[in-house]
Amino acid sequence: MMKKIKDMIPDSIYLKMRFKKSMGYSLNLKEPKTFNEKLQWLKLYNRNPEYTTMVDKYAVKKYISEKIGAEYIIPTLGVWNCFDEIDFDALPDQFVLKCTHDSGGLVVCRDKSSLDMDAARKKIETSLSNNFYYMGREWPYKNVPHRIIAEQYMADDLRDYKLFCFDGVPRMTLVCSERFTKDGLKEDFYDEAWNHLNVQRPAHGNAILPIQRPKQYELMKKLAAKLSEKMPFARIDFYEINEKVYFGEITFYPASGFEGFKPEEWDLKLGEWIKLPTGGTD
Structure with missing residues (x-):
């Protein structure tokens, strides 16, 4: 019963309640500034119908094949x-x-x-x-x-290369490694030149050893730019297996916009990279 009642709450009200509980500060939809605030804004006011195809793990394969080529499909x-x-x-x-x-x-x-x-x-x-x-x-x-x-x-212990793209420009990459190891998932952020960034998400630490730049990183950036063009924000995920690139998924709201960064200033920094379309209201 409680689940059904919760599901009936309008999106904007639900997001404000959950955001406050998860992030510790109130969601400002009139003047969003942080990355996570802007992701909530995009949920409410940036509703391109094509996004539904892009998050469908089956239908997206045809979309990707037509956009960049079938050779990148698992x-x-x-x-x-x-x-x-x-x-x-x-x-x-x-x-x-x-x-x-x-x-x-x-x-x-x-x-x-x-x-x-x-x-x-x-x-x-x-x-x-x-x-x-x-x-x-x-x-x-x-x-x-x-x-x-x-x-x-495809392979054991795959690394995910998750490219954060802003208006079609890859600005940073999150590498997820050691997902199925005893110590659990590790996360590392790199800039577009593959310099390690001093930023983390609270739930996961960095890998012990530096992550080597993938051999096909330039191709990943090129493909990510094409897939994310005309989108305020999209995260485009790839794998590299035997020096070949494979598409993973497209994500519009990492962690659903409810996970901060350490240090916290990165939430604002990434927020500055998102240029919201005109329109929308609180």
Whole structure:
């Protein structure tokens, strides 16, 4: 009952309440200044219908293929509407299952013979039953069809290269590494010349050793610029596997705009890089 009541709260009111609780200061939609404030503004007032295709993990593959080329797409092994439709016998020994409509509905299978089928079912079916939009009012997800895809397993311990783009210009890159290690995810920010930046998100520390600049970093920046053109902000994610670039995802609201930075001044600095379109109101 409480969940249904919460879901009925208008987006602007919900975002103000959650922002205050998460960030510790009030959300100013009339004159937003910080990165996280501006992400909330963009949720409410920058509603390009094409964004729904871009966050759909299945539909975006066609979009990316047409925009930059099919060679950057991780191969899809199948798409289904529910867990019981999946023909596991037809899948290879290694694969990745993803829900197309959310963030986190993920099962990585490194050995099909040892896959915990009950745990996989529970995770996927739980994700399928949720509308990711209601968690942070990220409207592009609201009408994405709830489906499951299987993708080719690409490599162990993949690093994510997440390029923060502002009006089509990549300004900084977040590298996520050691995701499946004992010590957990590490995050490092680099500028466009691959200088390590003194900024962190509170939940994750830096990698112990410096992250080497990916060999195809210039190509990543070129592709990210093309994919993010005419967008106030977009984060374009890539992988580099055997010196080849693969597209990961497009994200419009990292951490749903509810996670700060250390030091805090970076929230303002990144906010200055977002030039909001005209329009919008509190």
